[in-house]
Amino acid sequence: MGNASSTVTAGIKNQVDSRNNVIYKLGDVTGNGELALLAKEALRTNNLAPLDQRIVERIRPLLYNDGEGKMIPIEKVIAQRHKERTGNLFVMQGSGLKKFVCWHLNRRGAVGETLLHVCFLSGLPDHMKLLAHRLVHHFPKIINDFYLCDEYYGETALHMGIVSEDAEIVRFLLKNGADVSQRTCGNFFTCDDQKGSRTDSPDQEAVLLSRHTNYTG
Numbered sequence: 001m002g003n004a005s006s007t008v009t010a011g012i013k014n015q016v017d018s019r020n021n022v023i024y025k026l027g028d029v030t031g032n033g034e035l036a037l038l039a040k041e042a043l044r045t046n047n048l049a050p051l052d053q054r055i056v057e058r059i060r061p062l063l064y065n066d067g068e069g070k071m072i073p074i075e076k077v078i079a080q081r082h083k084e085r086t087g088n089l090f091v092m093q094g095s096g097l098k099k100f101v102c103w104h105l106n107r108r109g110a111v112g113e114t115l116l117h118v119c120f121l122s123g124l125p126d127h128m129k130l131l132a133h134r135l136v137h138h139f140p141k142i143i144n145d146f147y148l149c150d151e152y153y154g155e156t157a158l159h160m161g162i163v164s165e166d167a168e169i170v171r172f173l174l175k176n177g178a179d180v181s182q183r184t185c186g187n188f189f190t191c192d193d194q195k196g197s198r199t200d201s202p203d204q205e206a207v208l209l210s211r212h213t214n215y216t217g
Contacts, residue, residue: 023109023118026058027131031122034058035115039127039134048134055138059115062107067139069102075202077101080112081150082200085187094202102141105148112148120160124169132157132169136176144179147186150198153207154184191215 027033035058038051064070074097075090082090103114113121119132136143147155158178161170174180185206187195197210 021109022062022107023113023115027115027118027122027128029118029121031125031128035131036122036127039131043127043130051131051134052138055134059135059139062104062115063102063139063142064104067102067141069100069141071098072101072105073097074099074205076105077148078153078200078205080105080148081153081186081207084150085198090200090202092202097203097205099205101145102139103145108148111152113152114142114145116142116145116157117147117155117160120157120164124164124166129169133172136172140176143173143177144182146182146184149186151187152184152189153186154182154205155186156182158182159184 025033027036035051035054038054042048042051060066073094075092075094077099079090082088108114109118116132116135119128119135122128124132143158144156147153156178158170158173158180159182161173183206187198190198190207190209191213193215194209194213197208199208201208
């Protein structure tokens with residue numbers, strides 16, 4: 001596996017600095033934001049109604065088809081990671097391969113994450129765990145949305161729950177339809193001696209890599 005890089009640091013800094021991003025106004029890595037604070041209040045008062053109402057109001061416009069999602073050509077899905085890595089637009093046309101996405105590609109955080117990812121990035125204190133639960137309750141199809149950036153491409157909430165060794169949240173995600181076959185192929189997860197070979201194809205989602213590596217497992 002690759003070590004943390006300057007790209008990781010830049011991504012984290014972007015998450016902290018992008019205060020005007022709509023995602024971080026709703027919830028951020030420090031556990032603050034409009035919905036995060038409503039989740040705190042819901043825990044204090046044992047009343048979910050205000051939180052649930054605001055989730056529906058704020059999140060629905062950020063999703064495709066009011067939360068039903070849509071199939072998107074793979075060349076559009078991988079465009080962000082390609083531009084980050086190469087500095088160029090991805091203009092190749094593929095063979096028609098599509099990927100299901102629920103959270104709008106252009107309404108995400110600084111590194112292509114959704115608010116559900118942000119809940120996990122905060123460390124899942126009680127109020128952010130509640131927010132994650134209510135997000136999935138109202139919009140269950142966001143559960144398999146994944147990072148778009150080149151560094152973490154493909155990472156879902158399930159991956160993050162497993163890494164945090166939180167059996168309770170992993171059980172919750174699986175019970176609610178988390179896809180166990182979703183593949184992470186970001187730079188962060190790539191062997192160091194293969195990182196320079198990363199290229200994209202419009203005919204597959206995963207990056208293309210050199211077959212040669214000295215990584216032994």
